[in-house]
Every structure is written in C-alpha cells, then in structure tokens.
Amino acid sequence: MRTTTTVQRPIVDVHIIVRQGDKILLSQRGGPYGYGQWHAPSGKLDPGETPIQAAVRELAEETGLQARPEALTWVHTVLHHQGDGTPDRIGFFYELTEVTGEPENREPTKCLDLAWYAEHDLPDDLIPYPAVGLHGALRDRGGVTYHNWPEQG
Numbered sequence: 443m444r445t446t447t448t449v450q451r452p453i454v455d456v457h458i459i460v461r462q463g464d465k466i467l468l469s470q471r472g473g474p475y476g477y478g479q480w481h482a483p484s485g486k487l488d489p490g491e492t493p494i495q496a497a498v499r500e501l502a503e504e505t506g507l508q509a510r511p512e513a514l515t516w517v518h519t520v521l522h523h524q525g526d527g528t529p530d531r532i533g534f535f536y537e538l539t540e541v542t543g544e545p546e547n548r549e550p551t552k553c554l555d556l557a558w559y560a561e562h563d564l565p566d567d568l569i570p571y572p573a574v575g576l577h578g579a580l581r582d583r584g585g586v587t588y589h590n591w592p593e594q595g
Contacts, residue, residue: 450529456497457484457535457575459517460507460545465558466576467545469504471569472554480565481572482535493534501538504549505556508542517579522571522589535575 459482460467468480485500487493494511501507518535545556559565561580568576571589578587 452530452532454487454493454532454534455484456487456493456500457482457533457572458497458501458509458514459535459537459576459579460501460505460541461537461539461561462558464561466561466564467505468557468559468565468568469553470555470557471552472550473552476569478554479567479569480559481569482576484533484572494536497534497536497538501541502548504547504553505545506543506548507545509538510540513540514538517583518575519586520571520575520578520589521586521591523591525590525592531571533571533575535579537579 467483469483470480471477483501483504485496485503487496491499494514497514498509498511501509514536516534517537520533520535522531522533524530547553547556564576574587574589578585
C-alpha cells in the first residue's frame with residue numbers, strides 16, 4: 443500500500459518598510475488577524491507576480507503611496523511557521539525611502555490607522571511575525587529569521 447503525503451506550498455508575502463529619515467510608516471490592523479496591532483504595509487503575492495511587483499501593488503492599495511520597483515531594497519526574509527495546520531509563510535521585507543504621495547488609509551475595513559514611528563520607539567503591540575522581520579531588517583540587513591519554526595531533532 444502506498445502512502446501519499448500532501449505538501450502545502452508556503453504563502454509568500456511582502457512587507458514594505460517605508461522610511462522618512464528615522465521614521466517608519468506602520469499600519470494598525472482592523473481585521474480579525476492581529477486586530478489593533480501594528481505592522482508595516484504588507485500583503486500576499488497574486489498569481490504570476492514577483493515579490494517586487496506585489497510590494498508596489500500592496501503599498502498603493504493600502505496607503506495610496508506610489509513606488510518605483512527599483513526603489514525597493516530587499517532587507518530581510520522571515521520563514522514563519524503558522525503552527526495551526528495552515529501553510530507556512532515566507533515573508534520578504536523591503537525598505538523604501540522614495541515614494542510619491544502622502545499616506546492615506548485606503549482600506550478602512552482592514553486598517554484602523556496609519557502612523558509614523560521612530561525606529562527607536564516602535565509600538566510594543568506589533569504583530570509578532572511581521573515584528574521579527576521589521577527588527578531583523580533594522581538589525582540584520584540581508585539576514586533570514588526562522589519564526590515559530592519547529593525544532594529539528
């Protein structure tokens with residue numbers, strides 16, 4: 443008898459760290475996941491999209507800010523284990539210092555607020571998975587963080 447194992451593909455998401463000097467733009471979640479907590483603008487890749495294309499699209503959809511793809515710099519990656527049976531995630535974190543426009547909340551059903559925070563004074567109530575990527579981007583540029591990953595024996 444042959445046993446078949448189903449392997450779930452990871453979800454790939456992008457996180458955009460928009461900077462103005464030492465300030466970082468954060469979004470306060472309004473949806474069920476992480477309600478009231480903060481994170482950088484982010485979202486999942488659409489079919490056929492590259493991470494850079496997704497980052498530009500998600501930033502515009504959520505904040506109205508326009509970015510050139512070549513202005514995005516990859517700064518960190520997080521491999522996140524959900525731990526609840528849903529697919530794991532691969533999060534690419536990009537830094538962006540050149541944008542066009544002023545941030546506005548374009549998704550009021552998913553976002554309670556947009557605010558600038560000094561990188562040395564980030565809110566305590568960051569969503570854990572994006573928080574490790576944000577801190578990794580600030581302290582370990584170009585690094586990889588395994589978040590909530592099961593121990594390998």
